[in-house]
Amino acid sequence: MRSISNEKMEQLLENLNTLGIDVLLLYDFEMSRDINLHYISGHPMDAILVLTSHGDIALIPWDINLAKEHSEVDDIIDVTKYGKSNMAASAMYIKEKINKSNPIVAVNESIPYSYVVQFEQRIEGVEIYKKPKEISNLLNTIRSTKTQFEMKRIDDVAKLSNKLIKDIQKFVMSIGNQTENDLSFHVMKKMREYGAEDNSFPSLVANASRSHQIHCFPYSSNNILSDQGLALIDFGAKLNGYCSDVTIPFTFGNLTSEQEKIKKTVLKAYEAAINSIDIGVPLWKIHQSASDVIENAGYKFLTALGHGLGLSEHDSPIISSKPKDPQYLANWQEKVVENGMVFTIEPGVYLAGHGGCRLENDVMIRDDKIEILTKAELIEIT
Amino acid sequence: MRSISNEKMEQLLENLNTLGIDVLLLYDFEMSRDINLHYISGHPMDAILVLTSHGDIALIPWDINLAKEHSEVDDIIDVTKYGKSNMAASAMYIKEKINKSNPIVAVNESIPYSYVVQFEQRIEGVEIYKKPKEISNLLNTIRSTKTQFEMKRIDDVAKLSNKLIKDIQKFVMSIGNQTENDLSFHVMKKMREYGAEDNSFPSLVANASRSHQIHCFPYSSNNILSDQGLALIDFGAKLNGYCSDVTIPFTFGNLTSEQEKIKKTVLKAYEAAINSIDIGVPLWKIHQSASDVIENAGYKFLTALGHGLGLSEHDSPIISSKPKDPQYLANWQEKVVENGMVFTIEPGVYLAGHGGCRLENDVMIRDDKIEILTKAELIEIT
Numbered sequence: 001m002r003s004i005s006n007e008k009m010e011q012l013l014e015n016l017n018t019l020g021i022d023v024l025l026l027y028d029f030e031m032s033r034d035i036n037l038h039y040i041s042g043h044p045m046d047a048i049l050v051l052t053s054h055g056d057i058a059l060i061p062w063d064i065n066l067a068k069e070h071s072e073v074d075d076i077i078d079v080t081k082y083g084k085s086n087m088a089a090s091a092m093y094i095k096e097k098i099n100k101s102n103p104i105v106a107v108n109e110s111i112p113y114s115y116v117v118q119f120e121q122r123i124e125g126v127e128i129y130k131k132p133k134e135i136s137n138l139l140n141t142i143r144s145t146k147t148q149f150e151m152k153r154i155d156d157v158a159k160l161s162n163k164l165i166k167d168i169q170k171f172v173m174s175i176g177n178q179t180e181n182d183l184s185f186h187v188m189k190k191m192r193e194y195g196a197e198d199n200s201f202p203s204l205v206a207n208a209s210r211s212h213q214i215h216c217f218p219y220s221s222n223n224i225l226s227d228q229g230l231a232l233i234d235f236g237a238k239l240n241g242y243c244s245d246v247t248i249p250f251t252f253g254n255l256t257s258e259q260e261k262i263k264k265t266v267l268k269a270y271e272a273a274i275n276s277i278d279i280g281v282p283l284w285k286i287h288q289s290a291s292d293v294i295e296n297a298g299y300k301f302l303t304a305l306g307h308g309l310g311l312s313e314h315d316s317p318i319i320s321s322k323p324k325d326p327q328y329l330a331n332w333q334e335k336v337v338e339n340g341m342v343f344t345i346e347p348g349v350y351l352a353g354h355g356g357c358r359l360e361n362d363v364m365i366r367d368d369k370i371e372i373l374t375k376a377e378l379i380e381i382t
Numbered sequence: 383m384r385s386i387s388n389e390k391m392e393q394l395l396e397n398l399n400t401l402g403i404d405v406l407l408l409y410d411f412e413m414s415r416d417i418n419l420h421y422i423s424g425h426p427m428d429a430i431l432v433l434t435s436h437g438d439i440a441l442i443p444w445d446i447n448l449a450k451e452h453s454e455v456d457d458i459i460d461v462t463k464y465g466k467s468n469m470a471a472s473a474m475y476i477k478e479k480i481n482k483s484n485p486i487v488a489v490n491e492s493i494p495y496s497y498v499v500q501f502e503q504r505i506e507g508v509e510i511y512k513k514p515k516e517i518s519n520l521l522n523t524i525r526s527t528k529t530q531f532e533m534k535r536i537d538d539v540a541k542l543s544n545k546l547i548k549d550i551q552k553f554v555m556s557i558g559n560q561t562e563n564d565l566s567f568h569v570m571k572k573m574r575e576y577g578a579e580d581n582s583f584p585s586l587v588a589n590a591s592r593s594h595q596i597h598c599f600p601y602s603s604n605n606i607l608s609d610q611g612l613a614l615i616d617f618g619a620k621l622n623g624y625c626s627d628v629t630i631p632f633t634f635g636n637l638t639s640e641q642e643k644i645k646k647t648v649l650k651a652y653e654a655a656i657n658s659i660d661i662g663v664p665l666w667k668i669h670q671s672a673s674d675v676i677e678n679a680g681y682k683f684l685t686a687l688g689h690g691l692g693l694s695e696h697d698s699p700i701i702s703s704k705p706k707d708p709q710y711l712a713n714w715q716e717k718v719v720e721n722g723m724v725f726t727i728e729p730g731v732y733l734a735g736h737g738g739c740r741l742e743n744d745v746m747i748r749d750d751k752i753e754i755l756t757k758a759e760l761i762e763i764t
Binding site for chain 1: 412413414415416426427428444445447448450452462464465466467469470489490491492493494495496497498499500503504512513514515518563567570571574577579580584594595596597599600601603604682684696705706707709710713732734
């Protein structure tokens with residue numbers, strides 16, 4: 001079932017027509033993912049999607065059985081009829097549907113460079129729309145506020161995540177020699193029991209020796225979780241396609257004064273961020289409220305403060321600073337807090353030799369209210 | 383620690399110089415992965431890599447702590463000094479290292495189109511090498527034979543996978559009402575016990591109702607695994623960065639005549655493929671030996687027969703048909719079986735309403751011998 005509403009589809013088509021675009025082509029395969037394919041078609045992955053400015057949608061999937069079960073499109077094209085070339089198949093579809101010698105084809109920013117080069121060579125007269133960032137901005141804006149259908153699903157995955165938060169609290173309150181892997185498995189097993197189809201990403205479980213890595217690598221290990229210092233779990237569930245994303249920081253034993261300062265700074269930055277959220281507030285100001293706290297404490301704020309949640313765990317909008325870089329700034333759009341937005345708030349401080357700390361919850365803006373959907377908080381074990 | 387050998391690095395630089403390329407720029411971030419970054423730098427992910435034709439390597443990572451621990455490069459550049467713009471940082475590095483007003487910068491095929499467009503706009507006089515497919519062919523050729531260092535690591539992950547195959551046999555021989563998820567967890571728990579840092583991909587566990595999907599979605603569910611018909615598990619482990627990839631097909635209960643035919647066809651195709659492997663044999667002929675069996679039985683062969691294994695679970699070379707499509711053919715290179723190659727053999731038949739079957743093992747070519755590293759075979763439970 002597709003996520004885009006009829007109203008949002010109209011908005012997308014209107015924008016394509018205004019820009020003089022005949023076809024939007026989306027590419028989602030292993031090396032280069034584009035969640036808009038799932039969003040617009042209902043088909044989860046591994047396909048080309050062709051959307052004409054009249055609103056015709058064709059899907060050219062790798063797995064046609066899967067597409068028949070999941071997609072909501074006008075045509076599903078069998079790539080084996082085109083020598084397994086999805087490019088040949090999409091070329092034929094565009095020729096059939098667009099009665100024009102020089103159709104303008106827009107692509108999203110993430111499509112592989114090589115695909116575009118070959119596409120231009122292949123289809124005589126086709127013109128690639130040269131502003132992929134404009135296209136991604138358009139799609140991101142559409143996805144950055146959720147429909148009722150999506151908000152319901154995000155409510156569900158948030159509820160499930162709150163049960164997991166309680167499970168994690170129990171696990172850690174009675175911890176002995178369990179490892180990072182043990183906690184990772186426990187969370188995965190519980191989330192499947194509760195009906196999640198999957199992690200939204202592999203749980204990151206870092207003990208004190210690894211928590212200074214923003215995203216620890218490997219994701220979890222056989223390290224003893226409860227070693228003295230700062231530790232954390234960053235996990236997300238996926239339920240009916242929709243993602244949550246939560247980080248619970250732990251402290252084990254007596255902290256050093258530096259560790260104590262890191263912890264307090266993160267909690268203060270989190271509070272500042274949450275308190276700054278209000279309808280109409282520019283997102284970069286929310287970021288700044290947290291980054292001011294972190295930088296005033298003498299640390300660097302290395303990441304964005306948060307990101308949208310939806311069919312992917314990193315959806316639109318991003319809660320980040322106003323770009324300083326002139327080129328980034330030129331492609332940047334100021335976004336403000338609006339009803340329908342769902343995003344994480346996740347300030348963190350990461351200091352090699354001392355550890356890292358991050359607190360993360362998921363926030364939804366609904367009926368002019370700020371709802372903190374998930375209930376993660378610091379757990380201190382002394 | 384980086385995987386590329388000094389000899390292979392020389393080969394890469396020689397090729398870049400022959401093509402008149404001054405800089406190779408690789409991009410690996412969430413939306414667009416390029417395993418060559420890990421291969422050349424030792425850094426696992428989320429960075430830009432700049433390699434000059436003189437052999438200087440710089441890494442511009444998202445997580446600088448992680449890069450310091452894992453990478454083996456000449457420079458690690460702190461992106462926060464460049465307004466968090468990795469493009470600005472790489473532009474500066476190229477300017478510093480390449481004493482030329484119009485440096486030619488090559489990119490790999492998977493780099494996002496939008497990144498290239500912005501890069502061209504940003505750096506005055508920079509010229510993007512317009513044949514990304516040539517670059518990926520070059521890198522794939524280098525990665526398609528493994529060094530001694532890599533073969534040792536692949537041996538290790540294959541041994542670990544053989545223990546998992548035995549665990550799965552035990553699990554299935556005494557199966558009751560366990561679900562697809564139960565088997566998926568069992569395999570993940572065991573692989574971590576054996577020291578794997580992770581799955582190389584989420585285990586695909588499909589019971590009879592889902593095995594007709596080439597890659598079932600969701601990856602595993604609370605379906606009872608032992609329902610009558612054709613089922614399978616497709617799993618891989620990652621150990622010290624290197625991947626295995628194995629599929630064990632199951633039959634539960636008495637098969638229908640169609641299911642029986644699917645099963646026999648797959649086993650026959652697998653045997654034909656294995657028997658056709660020999661030093662110097664073109665890879666497309668190995669594919670054909672299996673696809674002939676499948677097509678002669680009246681089925682379609684929907685996928686490639688196999689793919690390389692290495693730092694990623696889909697490495698070079700691919701064991702596939704000679705492309706029919708003229709454009710694919712123009713970019714295609716015939717590869718033959720060589721010492722150092724490691725690849726999967728995984729024929730399958732997928733028929734909605736009847737189910738699917740696939741058998742997959744990992745093959746290494748070493749000292750002119752064909753070694754079947756993993757020991758998966760059909761398990762029949764009546």
